[in-house]
Amino acid sequence: DGIMSTWPKVGKFDAGSVANTFNAEIRAVVDSLVASGRGAPTLVGFLANEDPAAEVYARMTKRACEKNGVAFELRRPSRLKLEDAVIEANKDPKVHGILTYYPVFGELNDAYLRDVVSFEKDVEGLNHRYRYALYHNIRTIEGDKKCCLPCTPLACIKVLEALGAYDQSKPVGKQLTGRTAVVYNRSEVVGRPLAAMLANDGAVVYSIDEHGMLLYKAGAVPGTIKVEETTVETSSVTREADIVVSGVPVKSFTIPAAGMKAGAIAINVSQHMNFGDGVEERCAFVPAVGRVTIAMLNRNLIRLHANFAVTPASAATSAQAHWQPSRSHCITAAASVAVAITAATLIALVRRR
Amino acid sequence: DGIMSTWPKVGKFDAGSVANTFNAEIRAVVDSLVASGRGAPTLVGFLANEDPAAEVYARMTKRACEKNGVAFELRRPSRLKLEDAVIEANKDPKVHGILTYYPVFGELNDAYLRDVVSFEKDVEGLNHRYRYALYHNIRTIEGDKKCCLPCTPLACIKVLEALGAYDQSKPVGKQLTGRTAVVYNRSEVVGRPLAAMLANDGAVVYSIDEHGMLLYKAGAVPGTIKVEETTVETSSVTREADIVVSGVPVKSFTIPAAGMKAGAIAINVSQHMNFGDGVEERCAFVPAVGRVTIAMLNRNLIRLHANFAVTPASAATSAQAHWQPSRSHCITAAASVAVAITAATLIALVRRR
Numbered sequence: 168d169g170i171m172s173t174w175p176k177v178g179k180f181d182a183g184s185v186a187n188t189f190n191a192e193i194r195a196v197v198d199s200l201v202a203s204g205r206g207a208p209t210l211v212g213f214l215a216n217e218d219p220a221a222e223v224y225a226r227m228t229k230r231a232c233e234k235n236g237v238a239f240e241l242r243r244p245s246r247l248k249l250e251d252a253v254i255e256a257n258k259d260p261k262v263h264g265i266l267t268y269y270p271v272f273g274e275l276n277d278a279y280l281r282d283v284v285s286f287e288k289d290v291e292g293l294n295h296r297y298r299y300a301l302y303h304n305i306r307t308i309e310g311d312k313k314c315c316l317p318c319t320p321l322a323c324i325k326v327l328e329a330l331g332a333y334d335q336s337k338p339v340g341k342q343l344t345g346r347t348a349v350v351y352n353r354s355e356v357v358g359r360p361l362a363a364m365l366a367n368d369g370a371v372v373y374s375i376d377e378h379g380m381l382l383y384k385a386g387a388v389p390g391t392i393k394v395e396e397t398t399v400e401t402s403s404v405t406r407e408a409d410i411v412v413s414g415v416p417v418k419s420f421t422i423p424a425a426g427m428k429a430g431a432i433a434i435n436v437s438q439h440m441n442f443g444d445g446v447e448e449r450c451a452f453v454p455a456v457g458r459v460t461i462a463m464l465n466r467n468l469i470r471l472h473a474n475f476a477v478t479p480a481s482a483a484t485s486a487q488a489h490w491q492p493s494r495s496h497c498i499t500a501a502a503s504v505a506v507a508i509t510a511a512t513l514i515a516l517v518r519r520r
Numbered sequence: 521d522g523i524m525s526t527w528p529k530v531g532k533f534d535a536g537s538v539a540n541t542f543n544a545e546i547r548a549v550v551d552s553l554v555a556s557g558r559g560a561p562t563l564v565g566f567l568a569n570e571d572p573a574a575e576v577y578a579r580m581t582k583r584a585c586e587k588n589g590v591a592f593e594l595r596r597p598s599r600l601k602l603e604d605a606v607i608e609a610n611k612d613p614k615v616h617g618i619l620t621y622y623p624v625f626g627e628l629n630d631a632y633l634r635d636v637v638s639f640e641k642d643v644e645g646l647n648h649r650y651r652y653a654l655y656h657n658i659r660t661i662e663g664d665k666k667c668c669l670p671c672t673p674l675a676c677i678k679v680l681e682a683l684g685a686y687d688q689s690k691p692v693g694k695q696l697t698g699r700t701a702v703v704y705n706r707s708e709v710v711g712r713p714l715a716a717m718l719a720n721d722g723a724v725v726y727s728i729d730e731h732g733m734l735l736y737k738a739g740a741v742p743g744t745i746k747v748e749e750t751t752v753e754t755s756s757v758t759r760e761a762d763i764v765v766s767g768v769p770v771k772s773f774t775i776p777a778a779g780m781k782a783g784a785i786a787i788n789v790s791q792h793m794n795f796g797d798g799v800e801e802r803c804a805f806v807p808a809v810g811r812v813t814i815a816m817l818n819r820n821l822i823r824l825h826a827n828f829a830v831t832p833a834s835a836a837t838s839a840q841a842h843w844q845p846s847r848s849h850c851i852t853a854a855a856s857v858a859v860a861i862t863a864a865t866l867i868a869l870v871r872r873r
Contacts, residue, residue, distance in 0.1 A: 245749075247734075247747050247748065247749065250655075272731065273729065273730075273731045274627060274628060275627060275628075275631060275707055275708050276706070276708065276712065278628060278631050278708070279648065279651065279708050282635070282648045282652075283652065295632065295635045295648065298632065299635075299636065302603075353629070354628055355628050355629065355631070355632050359629065376626065377626070378625065378626045381600075394600050395600065396598075396600065
């Protein structure tokens with residue numbers, strides 16, 4: 168019925184192999200950075216809550232970084248010292264990436280904290296500047312520096328590509344044309360960026376949250392997206408969707424297997440299982456993307472290191488500069504020096520989305 | 521029992537007279553701007569929801585602006601056109617202030633929208649840059665330009681000053697020393713900035729939201745604040761507080777009059793009445809601060825106009841500059857010219873907090 172030969176078969180898929188592919192690429196870049204004398208990038212993780220899930224995520228990050236040759240340092244400030252600790256790391260030229268394990272205070276205060284992280288070190292790609300760029304099809308900042316993309320949505324895209332959901336015979340930006348996706352979650356962290364990215368790639372996307380549904384599509388101008396109101400029913404779009412990604416942070420929320428189209432792709436990005444029993448017998452089912460998310464954090468780290476890492480000569484100047492959020496790019500423009508990157512593999516990695 | 525003679529008596533207080541005082545000052549500034557040929561500032565309000573409360577608020581804004589000689593234009597884009605409409609207004613040198621009536625999509629997407637508003641036009645004072653400045657005791661941006669403060673918290677401070685809660689015999693920053701305040705709400709829009717401002721003025725502040733309580737105090741270094749964990753009970757701190765401000769957006773939430781200290785000040789900033797019957801017989805009770813909030817919007821507008829309004833000569837350049845959030849200050853620094861302000865009353869108004 169028109170499903171391409173690359174479309175995945177029904178069954179359960181472990182995203183770990185997708186993560187492994189990216190981690191191997193990242194390892195090669197880090198090795199070349201070390202060989203060239205620039206040194207391995209450093210990622211600092213801040214764990215300031217007592218959430219056991221965050222502990223697990225921090226251990227997973229540590230393991231992936233070790234595998235990739237990236238220096239990872241876990242810091243455990245109290246939540247009330249977290250903001251100052253992030254600001255310190257923003258200013259520290261030896262730190263190339265910053266990651267905070269949320270939730271800390273709650274949604275709105277945490278949203279504030281996300282924007283305290285300098286965009287020069289924001290491996291999560293969740294700074295307002297990066298989200299604004301994504302929603303407005305701005306691909307670079309400060310001239311030709313590639314933007315970071317939000318990690319969990321990017322992980323979903325990479326999993327979909329690896330599963331064969333993208334039609335490689337079509338041009339980039341059209342490889343999901345004809346596909347319908349449903350995304351349960353429209354937060355600024357997961358669902359809204361993901362809807363924008365899927366629409367950018369040609370899909371018709373129904374974006375659902377507790378307030379209702381919106382429709383995301385490719386715009387008339389290539390690279391733009393169009394968002395529309397819609398009155399269709401959740402259950403009917405879910406039943407017809409080729410791709411369903413669910414990130415509802417509620418234990419009792421379930422999309423029953425019978426509510427999915429046979430042969431569709433189902434990706435769970437919630438800490439709870441959002442899909443009902445038997446979904447792997449009806450769909451190509453990915454129960455979690457966490458390891459790919461961490462690979463994307465590492466990938467963003469490499470990009471930020473290439474974009475913003477200061478050479479030893481300019482580090483002293485940069486460290487002394489008075490840091491303020493949203494101003495640091497001005498300071499950097501003045502203080503940093505052009506960085507020569509020779510490793511072809513690095514260039515290839517950072518050039519790709 | 522140590523209560524100063526300026527402390528208000530028990531009863532119900534209409535904040536309208538406080539608003540009138542500020543509106544008269546603003547009118548004088550606007551008149552002097554018009555007389556000097558610079559023209560009246562323009563405020564654009566965006567109404568993109570179907571909330572009757574927002575309609576009322578928009579009408580109140582219009583009335584206050586007319587009274588103050590400020591040009592007010594209400595625009596009604598669909599919610600899906602709102603972001604583009606705000607970006608247009610950001611770029612338009614004829615617009616000096618932007619105000620959006622929330623909620624539009626929901627808390628997190630609305631938080632994103634707040635940061636799409638250029639800080640050069642953010643009369644609400646809710647841009648990340650202004651909140652960061654407030655929490656870190658940074659009073660100016662781009663050299664000597666005074667920051668805007670969030671309007672509703674600022675309105676509470678002005679109401680407290682007008683009621684006589686501030687001890688004018690003490691130096692600025694100490695005028696609430698010895699006072700205890702409780703703030704129900706720790707959102708980035710109302711409660712957290714208010715807790716910071718009250719602590720800046722010397723009060724011990726218990727800040728409460730659905731996740732728990734935090735304690736805000738003046739720090740050891742003047743102008744800094746200190747935030748601490750606390751295990752005290754909500755009902756006991758409320759019973760002992762000199763000042764209780766409540767902004768809980770839940771209809772069923774009530775602080776009973778008997779739960780307040782006799783002679784305390786009670787200020788309601790929720791759209792629902794958070795205080796129980798009889799509170800005006802036990803406390804100095806302010807049922808709403810909306811008109812003062814609107815006066816503060818106007819006051820911020822005057823400040824932004826003084827800080828950022830372009831002269832006719834530079835307007836053309838500025839309008840053509842490619843606008844991006846968080847970059848506009850760089851562009852402005854290059855494109856705008858120094859603005860000579862002669863009206864003494866304007867200088868006096870913008871110099872004050």
